[in-house]
Amino acid sequence: MQQNCYHCGTSCDNSIQVEDKFFCCAGCKMVFQLLDDNGMCNYYDLSEMPGMSSKGIFTSEKYNYLDSIAVQEQLIQFKLADQAHVVFYLPQIHCVSCVWLLENLHKINPGIIHAQTHFERKEIKIVYNPSKISLKELVQLLAFVGYEPMIHLWGNDWLKKKKVNKKQLFKIGVAGFCFSNIMMLSFPDYLSTSVGDLGSLRPFFVYLNLLLSIPVLLFSASGFFISAYTGLRQKWLNIDAPIALAILVTFGRSVYEIFTHTGSGYLDSMSGIVFFMLVGRWFQDKSYDSFSFDRDYTSFFPLGVTVLKEGKEINKPLSEIEKGAILLIRNNEMITADAILLTDGALIDYSFVTGENAPIEVVKGAKVFAGGIQKGPAIEVEVLKPVGQSYITELWNSPLLNAEKNVDKSFVHPWSQYFTYVLFSIAIGSGLYWWWVNPSNIMTAITSVLIVACPCSLLLTVTFTYGNVLRHLGKYKMYCKNSSVLEAIEKIDTIVFDKTGTLTNHEDTHLVYEGNLLPKLIASIIYSVTRASLHPLSQLITNYYSTQGLDMIKVENIQNITGKGTLANCEGKSIVIGSASLLMDHGIKVIDPSAGVFIAIDKVYMGMFKINHVYRTGIHEMIKRLKINGYQIHLLSGDHPTEKNNLVHIMGADTPMLFEQNPNDKLHYIQYLQSKGHKVMMVGDGLNDAGALKKCDVGIAVTDQTHLFTPASDAILEGGMIPSLDHLLKYAKKGKTIIIILFILSILYNLVGMYFATRAQLSPMVAAILMPISSISIVSLSALLSYIFSNRVGLKN
Amino acid sequence: MSVFIILIIISVLVAGGFLIAFLWSVQTGQMDDDYTPSVRMLFDDELKKSIKK
Numbered sequence: 001m002q003q004n005c006y007h008c009g010t011s012c013d014n015s016i017q018v019e020d021k022f023f024c025c026a027g028c029k030m031v032f033q034l035l036d037d038n039g040m041c042n043y044y045d046l047s048e049m050p051g052m053s054s055k056g057i058f059t060s061e062k063y064n065y066l067d068s069i070a071v072q073e074q075l076i077q078f079k080l081a082d083q084a085h086v087v088f089y090l091p092q093i094h095c096v097s098c099v100w101l102l103e104n105l106h107k108i109n110p111g112i113i114h115a116q117t118h119f120e121r122k123e124i125k126i127v128y129n130p131s132k133i134s135l136k137e138l139v140q141l142l143a144f145v146g147y148e149p150m151i152h153l154w155g156n157d158w159l160k161k162k163k164v165n166k167k168q169l170f171k172i173g174v175a176g177f178c179f180s181n182i183m184m185l186s187f188p189d190y191l192s193t194s195v196g197d198l199g200s201l202r203p204f205f206v207y208l209n210l211l212l213s214i215p216v217l218l219f220s221a222s223g224f225f226i227s228a229y230t231g232l233r234q235k236w237l238n239i240d241a242p243i244a245l246a247i248l249v250t251f252g253r254s255v256y257e258i259f260t261h262t263g264s265g266y267l268d269s270m271s272g273i274v275f276f277m278l279v280g281r282w283f284q285d286k287s288y289d290s291f292s293f294d295r296d297y298t299s300f301f302p303l304g305v306t307v308l309k310e311g312k313e314i315n316k317p318l319s320e321i322e323k324g325a326i327l328l329i330r331n332n333e334m335i336t337a338d339a340i341l342l343t344d345g346a347l348i349d350y351s352f353v354t355g356e357n358a359p360i361e362v363v364k365g366a367k368v369f370a371g372g373i374q375k376g377p378a379i380e381v382e383v384l385k386p387v388g389q390s391y392i393t394e395l396w397n398s399p400l401l402n403a404e405k406n407v408d409k410s411f412v413h414p415w416s417q418y419f420t421y422v423l424f425s426i427a428i429g430s431g432l433y434w435w436w437v438n439p440s441n442i443m444t445a446i447t448s449v450l451i452v453a454c455p456c457s458l459l460l461t462v463t464f465t466y467g468n469v470l471r472h473l474g475k476y477k478m479y480c481k482n483s484s485v486l487e488a489i490e491k492i493d494t495i496v497f498d499k500t501g502t503l504t505n506h507e508d509t510h511l512v513y514e515g516n517l518l519p520k521l522i523a524s525i526i527y528s529v530t531r532a533s534l535h536p537l538s539q540l541i542t543n544y545y546s547t548q549g550l551d552m553i554k555v556e557n558i559q560n561i562t563g564k565g566t567l568a569n570c571e572g573k574s575i576v577i578g579s580a581s582l583l584m585d586h587g588i589k590v591i592d593p594s595a596g597v598f599i600a601i602d603k604v605y606m607g608m609f610k611i612n613h614v615y616r617t618g619i620h621e622m623i624k625r626l627k628i629n630g631y632q633i634h635l636l637s638g639d640h641p642t643e644k645n646n647l648v649h650i651m652g653a654d655t656p657m658l659f660e661q662n663p664n665d666k667l668h669y670i671q672y673l674q675s676k677g678h679k680v681m682m683v684g685d686g687l688n689d690a691g692a693l694k695k696c697d698v699g700i701a702v703t704d705q706t707h708l709f710t711p712a713s714d715a716i717l718e719g720g721m722i723p724s725l726d727h728l729l730k731y732a733k734k735g736k737t738i739i740i741i742l743f744i745l746s747i748l749y750n751l752v753g754m755y756f757a758t759r760a761q762l763s764p765m766v767a768a769i770l771m772p773i774s775s776i777s778i779v780s781l782s783a784l785l786s787y788i789f790s791n792r793v794g795l796k797n
Numbered sequence: 798m799s800v801f802i803i804l805i806i807i808s809v810l811v812a813g814g815f816l817i818a819f820l821w822s823v824q825t826g827q828m829d830d831d832y833t834p835s836v837r838m839l840f841d842d843e844l845k846k847s848i849k850k
Contacts (some may be wrong), residue, residue: 096836096839099833099836099837100840103837103840116833117833118829118830118833119830119832119833119836120830120831120832120833121830166823166824166828169823169828170820170823173816173819173820173823174816174820177812177813177815177816177819180812181808181809181812184808185805201799201801201802204802204805205805208805208809212809
């Protein structure tokens, strides 16, 4: 009967059972029992089937490197004799139950004093007693309950990031405080003509205002001055330059008016502008904390490896591996350097590097490459090159990648330049006019123009609109690195797709059987044989048959030949299941010996299982729509061209398709397209696309589980949303439309202000009304328009 | 009218108190995580009951 695992929700049969609960594997059952023993079953009450499926055998040796003091020193933030603080990144955190379990770890092991999770950043801060539980045991416990930490020796980079955010909040807080108080103190002034003078109190109000505006000018607005100054030093007028000028002019004129007792200045408008613009920047910059967009190969590699020396296993950090060292690679561990294989039984999955689907059998003495993952028993390899010089890592040192991505300056900047020129001409024009009519008004008119026409509404438009668009895209599972990605998407005319993992689904492989029809008895035999094996391919075959209601048959003489297959006897028949070479070793003729699992009964070849990845649904329509929208589509695959016919059907016959592309080929292809003047977007996953993703104008990394590692990219897209890629791109491009609409609106506001300013009649009251009205209407319109557009481009699913 | 001066000084001081409270909350990291606390506060009591039964 079909059941769902009580722990992780994977569908399973009822062979593993505790009380009335079923489990898919021994791992899930063990986690359940651990939680049950500690009275922590609340974990299962908070969300249904919250657990992580813990398939495979948990190897505790993997974390041996955590015993090294040097590693500990880098990871532990703070240490006393009986207390140590450590922060881990746990990408598996996904629900309320996770938070609950992790924060109650002290019930399982009293050595843990306190644990605090940060849900959005997927981090946990653990305070533990190092005399009761070692760092290694702590990590093992986390991994056991399903939250294996991603350990990286980041140094203190992430701490710095936090501090920057804090300073931004400080600035907003100070500006908000000063702005609201200045506004309140200026209020009597707005009404002074009708209600009567404040008389002797006036200087007190005015000087208090001045005092309050100083922190805004010196602290809150400092970012604008610094940015404008660095821009000017590079002989480039950025958007912050006119803003900095407006702030300075407003402050200067206000000080002049206050000390000459000719007025009370525009300090309220000035602090208001600064406050709103800071909020806008903060809104735009709110990033996706749990994602990292700048990973290099080291993020993919384990931190430590097991080195064999004189028969002993020693754990060493990755960086200390030298040529000639002998590494022990266990099941599901990654080969960290190009090496020579010393033992038998290597079955290496290079899907990470090449995109090739099936694991490759490697014979003793052959070369294995960094990035491959061993599937099967532990193997020993002798390192040929240090980690940094391996084939895959050399990609990162390629001079093609070291060049800065040609980030075009935002389209907003030229606008702000025109804006500045127009602004200056109007200021000078009105100055000339007053020089002719009434010279006493010259300075008033010029400064009023500069005050009123501050491009702050332009900046507000841009920051809030991009912030809104980024948020809406995030809702649809596309997470952009920052707002300049949106502007880069705008210019894209060519989209290059990767096949494996991008157009196909990594998780969803299915087997296709080719060959003679197998009678039910034979199928039962194969099912029984593969069930007994832990090999990933056997497990696929088991899954293939598990839904067909086959009986288990007693199998005799099971003989596993590592890395090749299985021999067995059953019901008087001899069965060979395994690679083509295994069958040929037994003198069986194989038709079309390629990758796959071959079956022979009584020395007669029956057929083979091929692994096919399933194409995501809706790809064909999406490609079609992209082509209608004028994009050129290309396909780069690391895989063999066997799928070509299928792909022609999906991608259309006019799509250039290249197969057997290694990471370097992909990178060069992107460069070739760029050299022809195309703006290229690469959609891919895995390390094999990493170079291309980095080189192209917009790199989109596809992942089926956002907690898995993705290569360095500009945006991360959840695999399920690929069929909506065209809608997402369309929406990302709408940002510019919204900005243009709002910019026209802000120019209208400016014209009204100009009308008063050029006539030298800008009263503080007009400025104080105009400023918040324009800011608030722009902010709310920006939110409204981005919402409306997100519905209109067909993103609603 | 001069009572205004005292009132305004008081009002600015009160507002300043809130500003300091805000800066303090940022500094001590209370703004770092705006989601988990909302989940966490729902746990404790309910949990102990469910263990007992």
